[in-house]
Amino acid sequence: MTTAETREESLSIGETAERTGLSVHALRFYEREGLLVGPVRRTTGGRRRYTAVDVDWLLICVKLRESGMPLADLKRFAELVRRGPGNEPERLRLLDAHQQRVDAQIRALEECRSVIAWKVGVYAEHLARGEAEGLWDPRA
Template identity: 60%
Template structure:
């Protein structure tokens, strides 16, 4: 089934501008077909790829790496190990990001807990405030 750029935008959640950008950057596995009048025509396969591609982008994969992956895929059989290694490298990077975010979340949860306790005891004025550093317990105590 042929899909217009508007339909692909609606179904993928990407803007028409983003779809044109992806096309210019060579991020589609196959060239986007055009009708005689110049209108772009997409297929379901492009939607499936866009779903993967947007996850790769949202996980921090650079456009150049996505392009490299697509170029390898276009070459066909014989480079599957290269594609797998590219994906594994990115997987390790995403895992490191997740660990960093988990550490940040742990810190935020502890800060929320401290603030909730101080507010519940009516001691919010004891929370660290840089403009009143002499009277405040300081960040090292407020973070405990």
């Protein structure tokens, strides 16, 4: 097998980086910061081996980060999961609060988009007229 992988359902840090979109630096950083649920397994030589469960968790992390969840909240979430069953209500509250923020963010972006679209329209119309005259608003 040329492209190592050992087929033991575990991946090297490089492969994990590829699959998650995170850099190897970021993966080590996340681990140091306590953002992973379990400790990452290691080979006898000390190299990290990521399981499918690790990768799934990382993919969730990526989505939460991408939608703006701060690392501190992600860490809190990881801690809750790490502590095991019993705190599901708190996990739910955390996710739910984040979802609200995402919704608000989407609404804000949509408003921005409409303002920008209007500006684009102003210029497009201006140019369609053959840019003969300057825009009425000197700062448009």
